């Protein structure tokens with residue numbers, strides 16, 4: 001055991017980790033592009049962008065320079081009563097990049113707080129308008145929105161928070177019309193889901209504050225896709241009934257569905273949108289909750305209590321904002337959406353080939369994200385095959401974390417053709433390690 005590992009074991013408490021049984025983690029000492037390097041000089045391809053963050057890859061020279069330039073000017077200033085150029089410039093750029101009048105940027109530090117803020121804004125929006133009975137939230141089955149109490153409440157059907165059930169508020173859940181390549185039942189599933197949503201809205205007239213959605217892809221639930229037309233129908237139906245719609249684009253924002261934001265692909269303007277993860281390309285903790293002008297206007301008043309009285313110490317940290325601004329500029333300057341189309345094509349070719357070798361289930365590709373299931377049952381984090389494969393891939397130099405039965409890739413956009421081929425070949429080899437996987441004759 002290395003010194004570093006011994007000290008990690010002595011002092012660190014890792015997320016999502018049972019320390020009694022978990023093997024020692026690699027000690028990562030440097031990174032570049034899609035590659036991580038451990039203390040022994042081994043390369044690990046980061047095929048899931050370090051929890052879906054580093055869209056432009058690790059230690060990107062353009063972002064490094066933006067960070068270095070900012071650090072010599074201003075590292076931090078409180079954002080209540082003060083402002084600064086990186087926060088102003090980033091807010092302006094985001095407002096221009098987002099559709100419709102999504103113009104009012106509220107900063108925080110991570111995806112969960114961005115969600116918590118959206119829920120609180122939606123709740124107070126109705127109180128400010130005098131509709132104090134609108135206290136309910138609607139969410140999709142299996143949705144995951146983060147780890148704070150409000151985020152856990154709207155995500156409680158994902159099943160990760162059973163121990164905290166008593167702490168959480170009531171939420172109505174609606175079916176999610178999941179789809180994949182070769183799915184012939186999607187229209188019936190969408191029709192059923194829309195009828196359920198209609199019924200919940202009718203049964204709760206004037207009591208619903210907002211619907212919260214992971215648009216086009218449920219992430220932690222097992223990379224479950226839905227169709228843009230379904231998302232549009234849900235969003236239109238909800239907004240036509242005067243209910244606010246919150247888009248949780250924490251995972252899918254910044255190119256993960258093939259467009260910069262999922263709402264663009266769907267063709268709607270949600271009332272609130274939450275972004276994080278790819279916002280700083282994984283460099284620094286930052287998130288935003290962006291509201292439309294009409295939501296924002298409801299908080300303007302001579303009464304100070306009608307303001308949104310919410311704060312975090314590191315709100316709009318200048319270093320994080322400078323990095324996020326550079327990352328956003330790079331999408332245009334470096335033609336990233338075209339690169340994503342290329343990755344999508346490679347994923348499709350790989351899955352078509354894999355299907356000729358192994359019996360895989362629910363193959364699916366959206367932009368730079370590829371997923372398939374290795375068994376029929378639903379994904380489950382405690383699934384042993386997933387854990388076995390994660391450790392096997394790591395030993396072979398790949399960072400892939402199956403979600404239960406779902407194997408997926410979500411690489412940084414700087415991934416090279418050679419690196420993709422290496423990952424695909426290792427996935428083929430990994431599947432050959434599973435005893436009961438069916439081979440195609």
Ligand SMILES: Cc1ncc(COP(=O)(O)O)c(C=O)c1O
Nearest residue numbers: 110111112144145146219250251
């Ligand atoms: C869709 C979605 N929302 C919210 C979150 C929470 O973000 P964070 O882990 O930064 O708190 C996540 C994290 O994976 C997510 O996937």
